[in-house]
Amino acid sequence: MDVLVIRVIGEDAYFKLGILSLVHKHWEGKTNQICIATDDMPYFDLCFDFHEEVVVISTSLLTRRCSSLIFSSQRWGDIYIPFNCRRYRLIQIEKKLAKILEIASCKMINEADLSFLITNGEIKGYQQLSQSEFLIMTFIGQGLDCHCISKKINRSIKTIRTHYRSASRKLGFDNHADFFRFAKYISKNNQGVINTLCL
Numbered sequence: 001m002d003v004l005v006i007r008v009i010g011e012d013a014y015f016k017l018g019i020l021s022l023v024h025k026h027w028e029g030k031t032n033q034i035c036i037a038t039d040d041m042p043y044f045d046l047c048f049d050f051h052e053e054v055v056v057i058s059t060s061l062l063t064r065r066c067s068s069l070i071f072s073s074q075r076w077g078d079i080y081i082p083f084n085c086r087r088y089r090l091i092q093i094e095k096k097l098a099k100i101l102e103i104a105s106c107k108m109i110n111e112a113d114l115s116f117l118i119t120n121g122e123i124k125g126y127q128q129l130s131q132s133e134f135l136i137m138t139f140i141g142q143g144l145d146c147h148c149i150s151k152k153i154n155r156s157i158k159t160i161r162t163h164y165r166s167a168s169r170k171l172g173f174d175n176h177a178d179f180f181r182f183a184k185y186i187s188k189n190n191q192g193v194i195n196t197l198c199l
Contacts, residue, residue, distance in 0.1 A: 004030075004104060007037040010050030015085065019048050022094060026101050046104055048083065052185050053178070055081040055100055057197075079103075080189065081197045082171050082182050099199045133167040134194045136160055140180060141187030170198040 006023060008016045020036065027034055037044045047056040057079040081100060085093055129137065139149045146160045164179075173179040186196060 003033050003035045005035045005037050005043060005045045007041065007044040007047040009039070009047065012050060015050050022097050023101065026098050030105060046100070053082065053084045054182065054185060055083045057081070057100070057104060078189065079195055079197055080186060081199055082173065084178060087174070096199050103197070128198055129167055129170060129194055129196060131194065133163045134196065136163040137167050137183045138187045138190055140164065141183030141185070171196070172198070
């Protein structure tokens with residue numbers, strides 16, 4: 001029987017208990033059990049990081065269900081989902097959590113490419129960042145402004161700003177500071193493919 005290993009990072013005990021109780025509520029009836037990882041445990045399937053306001057889905061969770069497939073280590077990495085609880089109501093958090101758990105329980109069928117899974121797999125129903133939007137986000141996360149990005153990729157400043165606004169809207173950010181913090185986190189953890197999900 002599979003075990004879903006969950007880690008919750010953050011000092012606020014109420015956030016931790018709240019998330020864990022919601023996970024248990026939405027995971028009822030599933031065949032795999034839930035194990036809560038301690039902070040020093042190196043392995044996890046799902047990580048709720050309240051410092052960075054992100055949920056990390058370990059791709060080993062998806063790939064280990066398909067041992068018959070050959071996976072290229074260059075093409076896979078963890079999947080990152082923005083998770084800012086401060087501005088959302090409980091019902092909105094529950095809906096997002098339900099989607100995250102749905103992804104955590106999905107199975108790979110015949111494709112080992114993360115970008116293929118995001119754009120064509122079971123989670124294709126969610127509106128995702130385009131290649132250009134993701135590229136702009138990672139450049140912003142590296143501290144580049146619109147003028148520098150414009151020169152670097154030979155696109156107009158207006159186009160750069162349009163991609164920024166579109167990426168920000170899809171990811172659910174309503175201010176530049178939250179977008180920049182997430183973009184900085186992603187640029188540090190970028191594996192060369194689109195590894196974010198907009199839920």
